[in-house]
Each structure stands twice: as C-alpha cells, then as structure tokens.
Amino acid sequence: MFSDFTIIGSGINGLLTARELIKAGATITIIEKNQFGKEASWAGGGILLPLYPWRQAQAITELVKISIKLYPNLNTELLSHTGIDPEWTQCGLFITKNPDLKLATNWCEDNLFTCLPGTEVQLQAFNTDALNPIWLPEIAQTRNPYLLAALLQELKSKKVVFLEHCSLQNIHTANNQIETITTTHGKKAVNQIILTTGAWTGELWQHLFGTSQMNIPEIYPVKGQMLLFDAKPDLLPHMILDDGRYLIPRRDGKILAGSTVETAGFEKQATSDAKQQLYNFATRLFPVLADFPVTHHWAGLRPGTQHGIPYIDKHPEITNLYINAGHFRNGLAMGPASAKLLTDLILNQPTSIDPAPYQLSAQH
Numbered sequence: 001m002f003s004d005f006t007i008i009g010s011g012i013n014g015l016l017t018a019r020e021l022i023k024a025g026a027t028i029t030i031i032e033k034n035q036f037g038k039e040a041s042w043a044g045g046g047i048l049l050p051l052y053p054w055r056q057a058q059a060i061t062e063l064v065k066i067s068i069k070l071y072p073n074l075n076t077e078l079l080s081h082t083g084i085d086p087e088w089t090q091c092g093l094f095i096t097k098n099p100d101l102k103l104a105t106n107w108c109e110d111n112l113f114t115c116l117p118g119t120e121v122q123l124q125a126f127n128t129d130a131l132n133p134i135w136l137p138e139i140a141q142t143r144n145p146y147l148l149a150a151l152l153q154e155l156k157s158k159k160v161v162f163l164e165h166c167s168l169q170n171i172h173t174a175n176n177q178i179e180t181i182t183t184t185h186g187k188k189a190v191n192q193i194i195l196t197t198g199a200w201t202g203e204l205w206q207h208l209f210g211t212s213q214m215n216i217p218e219i220y221p222v223k224g225q226m227l228l229f230d231a232k233p234d235l236l237p238h239m240i241l242d243d244g245r246y247l248i249p250r251r252d253g254k255i256l257a258g259s260t261v262e263t264a265g266f267e268k269q270a271t272s273d274a275k276q277q278l279y280n281f282a283t284r285l286f287p288v289l290a291d292f293p294v295t296h297h298w299a300g301l302r303p304g305t306q307h308g309i310p311y312i313d314k315h316p317e318i319t320n321l322y323i324n325a326g327h328f329r330n331g332l333a334m335g336p337a338s339a340k341l342l343t344d345l346i347l348n349q350p351t352s353i354d355p356a357p358y359q360l361s362a363q364h
Contacts, residue, residue: 002028003161004061007194008168008204011212012041012144012331013324014196015151015308017079022158024347029161029270031183036164037148040198041331042301043226045248045258046144047239049093049136050308050330054100054107056105056207059309060330065111066352071140074336077277078150087132087146087251092238093139094122101146104237114138114159126285128242141248141293144332165202171208177320190233192320194342199266199301201311201325217311218328220362222304223262225274227282228296236286245281256281270299312342312358322346326364 005021009034028037039142048068050056075088096118098104108115118133121237156162163185170182171193180189197204199221206216236249248256257278273299283290305311308328315321324342327334341358344351356362 003027003190004030004189004190005192005194005325006031006190007196009037009196009198010036010152010162010327011196011199012037012148012151012339013327014194015148015155016196016335017196017324017342018155018160018310019151019258020339020343021346022113022155023158024343027159029163031163031168032164033167034165036152036162037145039303040224040300040342042145042148042341043224043298044144044288044302044329044332045226046141046147046332047093047246047248047257048140048142048333050333051241051244051246052095052104054103055225055308057309057357058276059106060334061111062329062353063310063334063341066340067334068140070336070340071142075142075147076346078147078154082150082153083237084146084150084237086150088140088142089142089251091249092135092137092141094118094135094235094238094240096128096130096240096242098122098134103133104134108136114336125236125288126240126242127287128277128285129173139239142332143250147332157336157345160171168204168208173318176318177317190320192322192346194322194324196324198325198331199303199321203266212325214278215306217323217326217360219303219305219311221264221301223264223268223299224257224259224302224329225262225270225278225297225299226258227278227294229257229292230295231255231283231289231292235288242281242283242285245278245285247286247337255282255286255292255293257289266301268299270297274299281336302328303331309362309364310334310338311356311364312345312355312362313360314336316347316360324359 004026202219233253305326310326
C-alpha cells in the first residue's frame with residue numbers, strides 16, 4: 001500500500017513536514033533526487049534569526065517567532081530519540097553596524113526580543129567600524145548537519161520510506177488529482193504530494209505543469225559559499241554579524257564564516273575568489289582567526305523568492321498537491337512553523353497565523 005503522503009525533497013522543510021504529519025498518524029514516503037538532507041539546509045549556517053529581521057517582511061517574522069519557540073523542545077526530543085545532538089545553542093548574536101537602529105529596537109520591542117546596546121568590552125576582540133552595535137542575547141543557532149542527521153534517523157525509526165537518488169520526472173493527473181508519478185525508480189501511485197524542493201521548485205513546477213499553468217511559484221537558485229575554521233572552543237563566545245556577513249562558533253570550537261549571495265543558476269561549485277573574500281572578511285573582523293587553518297569550503301543553492309517569503313499552500317486546482325518551499329536564507333529559522341502551518345492546512349485545522357501571505361496567489 002502506498003503512503004498517505006509523498007514528499008518530494010528532503011531538506012529541513014521536507015523533514016519537518018514529514019514529522020508533523022507523522023504526529024497526525026500519517027504514513028510518509030520521501031523522495032530525494034540527490035543525497036538526503038545535503039542541499040541548502042545542510043550548507044547554511046544555522047542562525048535561528050534572519051539577518052537584520054527588521055528589514056524583512058512581516059510574513060517572515062511571523063514564522064520565525066513561532067519557530068524560535070519550538071526549537072528547544074525539538075532539540076530535546078531529537079536528542080532523546082536518536083542520541084544525536086543538534087546543538088541548539090543560545091549563544092546570542094552581536095550586530096556591529098545598525099544605521100537603522102530605531103527600526104531594529106522597535107522590531108525587537110514589538111516582537112519581544114531583548115535588545116541591548118553593544119559595549120566596548122564586546123567590541124575589543126573585533127576589528128570593525130562599529131555603528132550603533134546591538135546585542136541580542138536570546139538568539140540561538142543549531143548545527144544544521146546534526147539537526148538533519150537527527151531528523152533523518154528519527155523519521156527512519158518511524159517507518160518513513162526513503163528513496164534516495166530518485167528524481168521526479170512526470171505526473172499523471174485525472175479529475176484534478178495526481179494519480180501517479182514517474183520517477184527514475186519507475187512509476188508510483190500516490191495519495192497526496194507535497195513539494196519541498198527548495199531551489200529547484202520553480203524549474204520543476206514548470207517542467208511538470210508547463211508555463212501555461214497558473215500560479216507558478218517564482219523560486220530560483222541563489223548560491224551561497226561558506227568557510228570553516230578549525231579553531232578552539234570558546235575562542236568566539238557568540239555569533240557576530242558585520243556588514244551582512246557573519247561568524248558562527250560551534251561548540252567544538254569550529255567557526256563558520258559566511259556567506260556570499262550569488263546568482264549563478266544551478267551551478268554550485270565553490271570558487272577561489274569567494275574563498276579569499278570570506279577569508280579576508282573573517283580574519284579582518286576577528287584577527288585571531290588567522291592563527292587557525294581553514295578546513296572546509298563549500299557552496300549551496302538557496303531557494304530565492306523576490307521578498308524571501310515562502311510558498312506554503314494547497315494548490316487551488318489540483319486537490320492533492322501542496323507546497324512548502326521558497327524560504328531563501330531562512331529555511332531553518334522558519335522551518336518548524338512552516339511545517340506546522342502546512343500540516344494545519346492539509347488537515348483543515350485552525351492555523352496559528354494568517355496563511356494568506358504564503359499562498360501561491362500572493363506576491364512573494
């Protein structure tokens with residue numbers, strides 16, 4: 001018997017959506033064209049807040065606020081069930097330059113985030129021309145590769161069926177429903193389909209439905225590159241954001257430096273120019289990093305939309321098709337709430353936030 005839901009894509013939003021539906025008693029198959037959990041969700045930094053959230057749409061803030069509250073329990077449950085610690089860590093975020101200080105402090109006040117003035121002591125270790133620095137002590141991070149590994153292990157223990165290196169090639173519809181899908185593993189009957197296909201969603205949608213299909217999600221790839229320094233524990237006590245780039249300290253001392261924002265189609269090769277840019281940024285801002293080696297450099301493709309607002313919706317015509325994609329740089333920060341919203345829509349339950357901004361017909 002085929003599953004209640006077939007989820008296409010195994011990034012953070014696919015895995016969290018599966019987790020929510022399992023809680024409701026559903027059976028799940030997850031299909032992934034590459035390796036499970038190895039695209040943008042793995043490649044990002046894991047800051048559980050958008051960069052400069054006061055410059056983002058309110059629809060992003062609504063999902064972030066809910067997700068932030070859900071993360072501590074999510075981390076505890078995953079660690080308990082799998083033995084893998086996603087390393088949710090409330091280390092705080094220091095932002096060095098805030099020309100829009102009033103906007104920032106108003107946003108923090110309106111959304112109940114503690115916002116304190118940055119101090120000279122906090123600035124001592126850094127080389128930057130600070131402007132209205134602020135300290136957000138409640139902001140946390142998660143170690144996204146560990147989070148994805150824990151989710152995969154938990155879902156496998158819940159009898160989720162995983163099909164890796166399996167690409168969706170075509171669909172067959174009848175009576176406004178998808179009845180079967182054709183994949184590189186053959187033809188499969190389906191009950192309900194959820195697209196959590198990240199940066200590939202717009203291209204896949206046009207391939208499946210054609211350009212005449214109304215409500216095409218405008219989702220496109222945006223490349224980002226990162227570096228990893230093999231530093232020592234407690235060298236950097238908190239996350240720091242400076243001129244749109246950041247450093248993130250992991251518990252074991254490793255420090256991430258990111259990231260670039262590049263429009264390069266689906267090309268995701270890491271480049272020497274970006275590596276040098278990130279290295280220069282990191283060692284200028286935090287000079288002690290020059291004493292430590294760079295051990296990893298990688299790139300990923302974010303699912304961009306015009307305003308960074310994801311699509312979380314039922315299809316208006318195809319009655320068994322849903323979407324949860326287009327989170328740009330904030331898939332982790334919005335993930336738990338996005339999964340909950342889509343599950344509530346699928347199950348016809350009341351939603352905790354207004355679903356209208358995330359509809360396929362909305363401007364993203």
